[in-house]
Amino acid sequence: MQKLLPLFAITLATNAFASPRIESDSITSRHDMQLLRDNGAIESAVLTWPWPLGRDALGDHQSAIGDLESMAFPLSRMESVYSEASELGFRPTKTSLSLASDTLPFRSFGSQPREQFEASLSQSWLSEWFAGNVSLTYADNPLDGDEFRLDGTYLAMALGNWSFGIDQVDRWWGPGWDGSLILSNNARPVPALSLTRISPDAFENKWLRWIGPWTFTTFMGQLDNDEGERPGSDARLFGMRIDFTPFGWENLDIGLSRTAQWAGDGRPGDLDTFWRLLIGEDNRVNGVTFENEPGNQLAGIDYRLRIPGWNLAQYAQLTGEDEETYLPDANMLLAGLETWGELESTNATWRAYFEWADTRAGYLRRDPRPDRDFNTAYNHGIYRSGYRRKGRAIGHAMDGDGVMRSIGGFIVQENGNLWGAKYRNYSLNRDGRGPHSITIDPVEGSSIEVFAELNDLTFLPFVSDQRSAISHPKLTFGIHYIDEENQVTGESDSDLGGHVSIVTSF
DSSP states (O other): OTTHHHHHHHHHHTOOOSOOEEOTTOHHHHHHHHHHHHTTOBOSOOOEESEETTSOOBOOOHHHHTGGGGGHHHHHHHHHHHHHHTOOEEOOOEEEEEEEOSOOOOOOSSOOOSSSEEEEEEEEEEOSSEEEEEEEEEESSOTTSOOEEOTTEEEEEEETTEEEEEEEOOOEESSOSSOOSSOOSSSOOOOEEEEEEOOOOOOOSTTTGGGOSEEEEEEEEEOOOOOOSSTTTTOEEEEEEEEEOGGGOTTEEEEEEEEEEEOOTTSOOSHHHHHHHHTTOOSSOTTOOTTTOOEEEEEEEEEEEEOTTSSEEEEEEEEEEEEETTEEEEEEEEEEEEEEEEETTTTEEEEEEEEEEEEEEEETOSSOOHHHHSSOTTOOSSSTTOSEETTEESSOTTOTTOEEEEEEEEEEOTTSOEEEEEEEEEEESTTOOSOOSSOSSOEEEEEEEEEEEESOOTTSTTOSOTTSSSEEEEEEEEEEEEEEEETTTOOEEEEEEEEEEEEEEO
16 A cells, blocks of 8 residues: 555646546545545545546645555545546547436435436547547436437646636535535536636745645536526526635635626626626625626535544535625525444445535525525526526525435445435425425425445346456446425325436447
8 A cells, every 4th residue: 555655646746637537426436535535645625526636636645644554445446547537548438328217306416317218428538638528418308308418528628737628517516415505416517618727736825825735616607598588598607616725724625616697688798797796796786786787696615624533524515695795695504414434344434424404595694684584595586597507406406495404324345336325304495485496385305215336246147247348337226215295285295216327338
């Protein structure tokens, strides 16, 4: 292990490619990276996805090497991921097939199909300056009407320590495992121009050095909600985020996020409007009117704090729908606890978490107005479809005015196979007013789900050799039971269903 560790660090430090990255579709990879982060091997925060693999992921902390002896398999899996992603040229072509029941649980971090039937074909490549992936997906009878999709497609170019790209990829911002208040993979990804810092090196300037290792990403996307001809339709979506580890406190990671809908049909979309949006002049005061209001903004802060000496971390996310005195207002909250460990007899690792989220926009409001708490989050007077794309919330999957409590856990075996389960208890659209992507009436419900990510299928009789023409088949599946009660009609509804996806390459 001690010989492997410096070699891996050198490899990562000297290959700042345009894009190879870890997407928000693998719980196993995120778990492995978080283990390495908590053992001091990854120097920068693991809070923003996609996560560029060109970053100097492993530092030269000699004090961490001893702790990493127990991290041999997560480290080996990460090295394998990086080695495969950093090979120049064309990669094996990937195919995937997904089947799902009518009703799926709320989308969370990881891979879950969006439709009942999906089939996709993708081809990626990498050169010293460019990286790309073309992904074409067919969805049968989709809810949004788009049978053919380019979700997962990107083209990126390295510009020094920056990766500039055009993409349509899922983004996940924040420490939550079951949701993100500002940007998650619930809605389909937005086609966008993006810019991402590759290496998280700290500033050398003595006045800025306190920020520590930092990462930055920003994008400008185009929403296409097919709302017809009216003001605000087909708005743009802007986002930017910075993660940092201040004052060398390796146990604390902080993220600052900001997103905004702006421009669109009948709305101002010039540079002056964008500048006023950037500096926060979008409330209807000081000459800002309905006609020239720049847009609909969300902003917030999140953090993850590891308790020194314990395999325990606390995390939280605060996201504001409004702004007052240049700070987020009308806030939603998410908070959680997570713990992790290893099963020495089987070389497996595990993680468990409790997460609570409330999308009522009324926490820490500096001008308390209870009538504004509900029917505010993810809604807007100009952008009438709200903070949504194709009918799904861009933030938390339960949409606005909800509360959710989640308990989850999983085990990752030596071969990388993951087995997990989670329980949710939730209330949706509690006031029963305004637009909502899931339900018009208030709903109380609960769900239980078992799921798996199987990266090694050699235990199956028909997969005896993964070095065959069809290589590295991967299987993900979930089985769920949902029980809900409509608080207006009193009607109860339950559902037993599931989903399965298989990915192969050749």
